[in-house]
Amino acid sequence: MLSPENLTDADWKEIMNIEDTIKDMARSARAAAGQMAGFSTDQKNAALLSIAAGLARDAVFIQEQNRRDLDAAEQAGLSAAMIDRLTIADDTISAMVTGLNEVVGLADPVGTMGPTWIRPNGLQVSRMRIPLGVIGIIYESRPNVTIDAAGLCLKAGNAVILRGGSEAIHSNRALATVITRALQESGLPAKAVQVVPVADRAAVSVLLGQEEFIDLIIPRGGEGLIRFVVQNSSIPVLKHYKGVCHIYVDADADLEMAQNLCFNAKVQRPGVCNAMETLLVHRSAAEAFLPAMARRFETAGVTLRGCEATCRLLPQAEKAGESDWAAEYLDLILAVRVVEDMQQALAHIARYSSNHTEAIVTRDYDRARRFVREVDSSGVLVNASTRFNDGGQLGLGAEIGISTSKLHAFGPMGVEDLTTQKFVVLGNGQIRD
Amino acid sequence: MLSPENLTDADWKEIMNIEDTIKDMARSARAAAGQMAGFSTDQKNAALLSIAAGLARDAVFIQEQNRRDLDAAEQAGLSAAMIDRLTIADDTISAMVTGLNEVVGLADPVGTMGPTWIRPNGLQVSRMRIPLGVIGIIYESRPNVTIDAAGLCLKAGNAVILRGGSEAIHSNRALATVITRALQESGLPAKAVQVVPVADRAAVSVLLGQEEFIDLIIPRGGEGLIRFVVQNSSIPVLKHYKGVCHIYVDADADLEMAQNLCFNAKVQRPGVCNAMETLLVHRSAAEAFLPAMARRFETAGVTLRGCEATCRLLPQAEKAGESDWAAEYLDLILAVRVVEDMQQALAHIARYSSNHTEAIVTRDYDRARRFVREVDSSGVLVNASTRFNDGGQLGLGAEIGISTSKLHAFGPMGVEDLTTQKFVVLGNGQIRD
Numbered sequence: 134m135l136s137p138e139n140l141t142d143a144d145w146k147e148i149m150n151i152e153d154t155i156k157d158m159a160r161s162a163r164a165a166a167g168q169m170a171g172f173s174t175d176q177k178n179a180a181l182l183s184i185a186a187g188l189a190r191d192a193v194f195i196q197e198q199n200r201r202d203l204d205a206a207e208q209a210g211l212s213a214a215m216i217d218r219l220t221i222a223d224d225t226i227s228a229m230v231t232g233l234n235e236v237v238g239l240a241d242p243v244g245t246m247g248p249t250w251i252r253p254n255g256l257q258v259s260r261m262r263i264p265l266g267v268i269g270i271i272y273e274s275r276p277n278v279t280i281d282a283a284g285l286c287l288k289a290g291n292a293v294i295l296r297g298g299s300e301a302i303h304s305n306r307a308l309a310t311v312i313t314r315a316l317q318e319s320g321l322p323a324k325a326v327q328v329v330p331v332a333d334r335a336a337v338s339v340l341l342g343q344e345e346f347i348d349l350i351i352p353r354g355g356e357g358l359i360r361f362v363v364q365n366s367s368i369p370v371l372k373h374y375k376g377v378c379h380i381y382v383d384a385d386a387d388l389e390m391a392q393n394l395c396f397n398a399k400v401q402r403p404g405v406c407n408a409m410e411t412l413l414v415h416r417s418a419a420e421a422f423l424p425a426m427a428r429r430f431e432t433a434g435v436t437l438r439g440c441e442a443t444c445r446l447l448p449q450a451e452k453a454g455e456s457d458w459a460a461e462y463l464d465l466i467l468a469v470r471v472v473e474d475m476q477q478a479l480a481h482i483a484r485y486s487s488n489h490t491e492a493i494v495t496r497d498y499d500r501a502r503r504f505v506r507e508v509d510s511s512g513v514l515v516n517a518s519t520r521f522n523d524g525g526q527l528g529l530g531a532e533i534g535i536s537t538s539k540l541h542a543f544g545p546m547g548v549e550d551l552t553t554q555k556f557v558v559l560g561n562g563q564i565r566d
Numbered sequence: 567m568l569s570p571e572n573l574t575d576a577d578w579k580e581i582m583n584i585e586d587t588i589k590d591m592a593r594s595a596r597a598a599a600g601q602m603a604g605f606s607t608d609q610k611n612a613a614l615l616s617i618a619a620g621l622a623r624d625a626v627f628i629q630e631q632n633r634r635d636l637d638a639a640e641q642a643g644l645s646a647a648m649i650d651r652l653t654i655a656d657d658t659i660s661a662m663v664t665g666l667n668e669v670v671g672l673a674d675p676v677g678t679m680g681p682t683w684i685r686p687n688g689l690q691v692s693r694m695r696i697p698l699g700v701i702g703i704i705y706e707s708r709p710n711v712t713i714d715a716a717g718l719c720l721k722a723g724n725a726v727i728l729r730g731g732s733e734a735i736h737s738n739r740a741l742a743t744v745i746t747r748a749l750q751e752s753g754l755p756a757k758a759v760q761v762v763p764v765a766d767r768a769a770v771s772v773l774l775g776q777e778e779f780i781d782l783i784i785p786r787g788g789e790g791l792i793r794f795v796v797q798n799s800s801i802p803v804l805k806h807y808k809g810v811c812h813i814y815v816d817a818d819a820d821l822e823m824a825q826n827l828c829f830n831a832k833v834q835r836p837g838v839c840n841a842m843e844t845l846l847v848h849r850s851a852a853e854a855f856l857p858a859m860a861r862r863f864e865t866a867g868v869t870l871r872g873c874e875a876t877c878r879l880l881p882q883a884e885k886a887g888e889s890d891w892a893a894e895y896l897d898l899i900l901a902v903r904v905v906e907d908m909q910q911a912l913a914h915i916a917r918y919s920s921n922h923t924e925a926i927v928t929r930d931y932d933r934a935r936r937f938v939r940e941v942d943s944s945g946v947l948v949n950a951s952t953r954f955n956d957g958g959q960l961g962l963g964a965e966i967g968i969s970t971s972k973l974h975a976f977g978p979m980g981v982e983d984l985t986t987q988k989f990v991v992l993g994n995g996q997i998r999d
Binding site for chain 1: 600603604677683685689691694696698699777781782796797800802803804820823826827829830834916934938939940942943944945946947948949950951953954955959960961971972973974976977978986987988989990991992993994995996997998
């Protein structure tokens with residue numbers, strides 16, 4: 134955080150400029166949002182297609198600007214993984230274009246109405262979906278978020294302010310140029326999508342104070358970024374901290390199915406938030422299940438960290454410590470615990486889960502039903518891999534993120550979660566007594 | 567705000583105690599919420615009826631404790647209006663009992679599921695309503711909120727921490743005693759409803775930091791309280807600052823209907839947030855409408871503050887200043903503006919409204935449709951009084967408040983708004999490619 138007493142005059146000057154810049158952006162975004170709400174689905178789709186065309190047309194320019202970020206990243210000694218995420222290769226551009234086309238294909242939620250009911254006095258009451266307004270998105274390194282997030286926000290009729298990582302500043306500015314031109318060509322307000330043009334962290338603090346103009350902040354990135362945003366924002370925040378996802382293999386589970394699901398949930402893409410981090414096994418299934426499962430995990434190089442009972446069955450397993458039960462490894466490491474019964478599995482999940490995704494493998498109807506009812510997570514699965522708790526996989530279309538807090542949205546958030554509902558009341562002269 | 571350098575050792579000691587107390591409350595509330603989610607509708611209703619019975623049985627005790635608050639309020643020289651709101655008369659108790667009975671009659675949203683859809687791979691996806699978890703409610707003076715809010719939160723399967731005004735501390739403690747006993751008698755966790763037992767303002771600051779244990783904060787009270795909560799909470803907040811509600815009387819409105827609606831919206835209960843504060847009249851209706859309307863308002867003692875055109879038509883009107891267009895009078899005062907056309911009415915509303923409630927009076931289909939679509943408020947009404955934007959009036963049952971921010975809920979919030987939805991995914995062995 135900035136500390137006022139350490140600032141020079143020059144620092145202050147720059148901060149004041151940042152403050153003015155961000156406030157102007159927020160104010161223009163609010164004005165643009167007022168216009169955006171009135172555009173038809175066809176107009177919004179035309180703009181999305183125009184952005185897609187611009188990306189293809191200006192690929193060389195975008196990649197030149199991306200090169201500047203990559204050079205700086207190499208000089209700064211960033212990790213290969215970070216440089217990989219920062220790179221806009223030809224297929225990154227293709228993926229952005231494909232993503233925009235998918236958003237064009239999504240149903241437009243704006244203007245749809247739910248059930249209508251009639252009050253005793255004849256008032257006809259319903260709810261109409263409307264855009265949220267202005268959304269601020271604060272994210273790290275991957276510049277494709279700039280296009281993906283802009284596309285979803287526009288489709289839902291919102292204006293958006295994007296603040297990418299400072300290491301991607303030239304890439305994001307280039308993408309912003311493409312977007313702005315496409316918006317203008319399509320007759321949408323140019324300020325409907327704005328990218329914060331300065332790398333300074335102070336811009337984020339100022340952004341988080343624009344409660345008057347911004348309706349929602351979505352941070353995407355590491356836990357540190359997200360905690361900073363939550364602590365400093367007076368604007369509502371949709372977020373997820375982490376995914377400590379469990380699979381519970383029940384006493385009478387189909388053990389072949391259990392093996393397939395657990396392998397998929399841990400190995401298919403270990404670095405994502407809906408990958409399994411802890412495996413819980415009913416003690417009566419442990420002996421038949423764990424050694425075979427461990428051999429399968431061995432083929433993929435998975436390190437196992439087990440409770441005492443697990444270590445007795447699996448000599449290759451390391452001993453798990455308390456911190457393993459709360460760990461989001463995002464890696465080929467798995468915590469394994471043998472539980473006495475389903476009650477102990479549920480208690481373990483209640484204590485250590487991050488309310489993200491949990492699954493049960495079982496053949497028992499009552500226990501499946503109980504697991505679904507009692508597990509307090511955004512996605513609860515029966516006999517399916519945790520990896521399915523994802524907007525695309527669940528049929529929401531593209532997702533803007535996954536929420537593990539319960540307000541507004543819990544779980545994967547699609548385009549509909551970027552809208553809200555207002556009450557529409559049609560009368561013929563009703564007054565209150 | 568507390569300022570560390572002014573604190574004595576005794577102050578610090580007390581603050582540390584408050585911090586421990588509130589943290590313990592928050593932790594116990596989280597544990598109670600885990601149990602609450604599993605209770606059936608019948609069990610929850612039995613507890614609500616038991617609270618109602620306790621209120622009737624312990625009326626004398628409650629009123630004795632209320633007397634202590636009233637004595638202190640009189641000594642402190644609180645206004646008659648504040649003392650009136652603080653008083654628990656016999657009919658206040660009856661109203662609390664009636665309110666609880668109404669909540670018993672509401673449908674229980676917990677466990678209900680929306681539509682189910684099938685993915686191409688055979689996964690069956692749906693969403694199940696679940697309680698939000700732990701809700702903190704921070705409110706001022708009126709002790710009946712303690713019962714009303716506890717009832718709604720319990721019905722939705724939540725645990726709740728209530729922090730009433732310091733002037734109602736003895737009343738709220740007495741109500742808490744009644745609630746706790748009723749919960750115990752009904753077999754629900756005693757900690758499902760807790761009242762902060764200390765009057766110190768520091769308790770609020772500590773409460774707002776318990777993000778780990780509390781899912782939602784609802785502040786109810788003046789704008790100062792609400793802004794304090796928003797600025798200091800890392801927990802999501804549902805709030806409304808104020809209601810600057812408009813009625814627009816269109817060119818071809820039924821003027822008799824317009825008169826009835828405007829009179830009702832301003833006069834029937836001027837001190838509430840859905841009362842009309844600004845009247846906008848199309849210039850072609852102004853001459854036929856305003857003088858007659860003004861005479862009607864005169865019978866109720868309404869002061870009019872008008873634009874120039876209004877003042878020309880109504881010599882009794884005062885001249886409105888810029889601040890009148892943004893004012894929430896909550897009193898028998900009305901700002902009146904003659905507009906050139908509907909566009910100007912919409913622009914005025916976009917600029918000055920608080921996104922709470924706006925109505926149009928018109929006979930024109932296209933303009934009714936346009937008003938509904940373009941006005942960005944939680945309640946948009948055609949040919950009905952703004953006073954209907956209320957949970958009870960719209961058919962939601964009792965309301966916990968009205969939200970004018972768009973996340974989670976926009977407008978009156980009923981029992982369903984105290985729940986969220988999780989994804990339930992039923993498979994038969996699906997894995998991700």
